[in-house]
Amino acid sequence: MSAYLEVAGLQKNFGGLQALQDCSFAIAQGRITCLVGPNGAGKTTIFNVITGFLRPDAGHVVFCDRSLDGLTPQQVVHNGIARTFQNLRLFADLTALDNVMVGLPRQFAEEPLGAIFRPLHAARQQTKRREEARATLAHVGLADRADERVRNLSYGEQKLLTVARVLATGAELLLLDEPASGLSAGALDSIMALLRRLQNEGKTLLVVEHNTRVVQQIADDVLFLHQGHLMAQGTPQQIIADPALAEIYFGGAI
């Protein structure tokens, strides 16, 4: 079986810091893979490299047998991979609906000429796309918050909105950076249920997560990253049961 997403030999230095060192792994289609590891292990750097925000010093990223090397973030999205950010990066002054609509691909009048010279067509198209965006919001459970500005949403709602925004792009592989961090127990349950639902609908998820309870409940596979290198790979049970990994993870070495 060929891998869905494969990264091979990734290398990235920031000054003297080796953020990624010969990092290689593959993930399978239709599964939820959790990327775990202590702070500074390179988890977010991996996301940045896969999605084109950072150029690796060496190594390759292959998605569905297509090389993603050298692509811009925008081109990576067009290839079917979209990401969220740990610090959300929502458009705070826009409504929840507008945040989702920014993500919709191939919109008419996304340049000035169409907007000015074919205004009626633009308005009609936009009405259609707005329904699409509303459906996406409903899908993550934010239907009744659509017209609220993001700054008025609760943190949990904002987290759900980041997922809605990546869903809007139509991407098949979703890279979620700590979707569950900082959430209350109730919000945690709803986001875990959402991730499961997305998997059932055929999405593949690569999730950075710190909360071991979340990892145990949602992950099919776990990748354990340490000092920019893949240290272990397995089921959640295998990873959690490994005392050497727990030692690294919880900083027992000090």
Next chain:
Amino acid sequence: MDFWFSYITLAEIYVLLGLSTNLLVGIVGIFSVSQAAVFGVGAYIVAHFLLAAEPMSFLPALGIAAVCCVLLNVLVTLPALRVSGDYFVVTSFGIQLLATAVFTNWTAGTGGANGLPGIPPPDLFNHPLESTGELTLLCTAGAALGCLAFYLIMRAPFGRLLRAIREDESAVAAAGKNVLRAKVSAAALAGAFAGVAGGLYATFLSFIDPSSFDLDASILLLTMVVVGGARTLAGSIIGPFLLLALPQVLTLLDIPTTIAASMRQLLYGLLLILFMMFRPQGLAGEKL
């Protein structure tokens, strides 16, 4: 009556400039302090073609000016497409000073500090618009078209994309959108607005000199946007009408003419500071 027509006409020309500045500074967040330079290039180009030995008619000259200003504005905002915020203000400042230097010293092209007098009135389809009323109509049409374009853009996906870019470029890129192309489009559009405004200005006043297109003029445009209200159509209209009325109000006060000009600058500066402190969203806008 003529006084009112002149005031309205001038304010309408500045509405186009307000739209240009608002689009760039308010909506996309490219903090340009050189919009008056682009305005000036539009004015000089139209003046040049109308004053030529074989004068061109107004609309083609205006078209050429608009195209040149589109290219120019894309060029001068190019640094902002790559570097962010603070650095660009300095670059933009330099561009404005450079433009003023060219306007003042390139005597053969711009008449230097003496300016270009005797610019003929605009003509539409071989009919020269000589009365103030006709000129007002022309500028009203120009400003109305500008406002319509601005309105249509802001309600289209393009407008939403620009607002999103101002808030977070990385997030826009992560949503699969081409940030660079959107910024270039916005700069082009702002250039077209400024170029058309320049052409209308030159033919309306029939005389232009560098003082209309210097740093003070750029700052006046920013003040209009701040006072009127950033990021809204209403703000781009209210600002020019209000700030151009100010000098007229000042003439009612008993101030010697020698200090009236500096008094005006002082008031503009004061308004800018007070609005930034107490009402950053302007009269009819959103927070800058």
